[in-house]
Amino acid sequence: MKLFKKITIVVLVLIVLFLLGGYFYFQKKFTPTENYLTVSGTAENIPLRWIPSDENSHSALLFPVKIKGTNRTFYMQFDSGSATTVFYKNALESIAKKFPNQIKMNAKEMELSTHFTIGKMKIISNTFEVLDYGKKIDFDNPNAENIIGTIGTDLLEKRVTILDFKNNKCSFVEQMEEKGFLNFEFKKRKILITAKLDHENLKLLYDSGTSGYELITQKEIWKKYKNPKSPIKTEKGNSWGNTLDVFSASANKQMLFGNSAVQISEVTYIEGTSELQKFLMKRSGMQGMIGNKLFLNHKLILDCKNEKFKLE
Structure with missing residues (x-):
């Protein structure tokens, strides 16, 4: 009888430890990293750009951005399902070839140190995550989408965001x-x-x-x-x-x-x-x-x- 009680207690302890381990695993896996963005200035009435697909005229939403040290307009997809702003490796490598010494990417850690702007708003971080994803930049086509990354809700946490879909514009203001x-x-x-x-x-x-x-x-x-x-x-x-x-x-x-x-x-x-x-x-x-x-x-x-x- 005592042996049975001991076995029961051990099993219960193991179950509790398993549940606690699962809880902390999910907490760690799905809790976003600290918001490392430094944001200054505001952006007002920035034009939105839509990517159409065969079946859908509003397949993805893009914001125009400019990278420090370049004179080109690129685009980043707005994804409110993403907790962090990330960049795409293939696009960054294209920019690095065109504009030497302007892209500081740590390929080993898959991190980027840079700042980019949306209108007059500047977004800075030394630890932007870089994903092994995306396409090379088409510098010869002025109408190319040239998507270099994804804007997540870490930016929205720093500003009041106005998505004016009726007039196809967006703004980022400090308060209202x-x-x-x-x-x-x-x-x-x-x-x-x-x-x-x-x-x-x-x-x-x-x-x-x-x-x-x-x-x-x-x-x-x-x-x-x-x-x-x-x-x-x-x-x-x-x-x-x-x-x-x-x-x-x-x-x-x-x-x-x-x-x-x-x-x-x-x-x-x-x-x-x-x-x-x-x-x-x-x-x-x-x-x-x-x-x-x-x-x-x-x-x-x-x-x-x-x-x-x-x-x-």
Whole structure:
């Protein structure tokens, strides 16, 4: 009997240690690094640029940027699903060849020390992460997109961000009067907004990396929201090099953010995401993701530092 009790206690201790180990693993893995950005100045009425795909005219959203020591305009994709601003190695190597001694990249540590500007706003860091990703710069084509990296929510944490989709412009200001603003969660630099759909409150991740979609949700919920006789549009998606199967159908729903109503004309679900991603979504309580397309006729103002937002 005593042996049985000892075995039970040992098993319980092992289970507790396993759960604690799992908790700390996930905390470390999905907690973003410290925000190392130093930001000065502001940017106002910066033109937005959209990347179209075969099926989607708003597949990705780009901000124009300039790198210190160069005289060219490059672009960085805005991804509010990314907690950090990162650069792409292949693009940086092209710039380094064209502008010698201007790119200080530590290839071993995959880090970059530089500053770039958006309008009159300067963003500086000695430890920008560099990903083995991207394409070479096409210096001969003045209309080339020339994407050199991704802008994450670490920048949004430093400024009030105004995304004026109606007029295709954006601004980054230090502060503004916050009348009529609503609360949102900014956990681990993820933007979690509560909205109401069919009299149900939904916690939604604003992920501008899924730019061209209005509402992405689970297949079961997708079936409930889509129009019953809608044809299903299928396409291939890309998530950092991983191919995903994307299914969209027409919808006729209204989503409420406080008193502001937004029309949903399409709802989407995705196959090909990892089991880990599905697990994390369930654990976070999220019912879906919303992209830029949902706000095309609106102005979205985000104050991530104070966890306030407004939709106009």
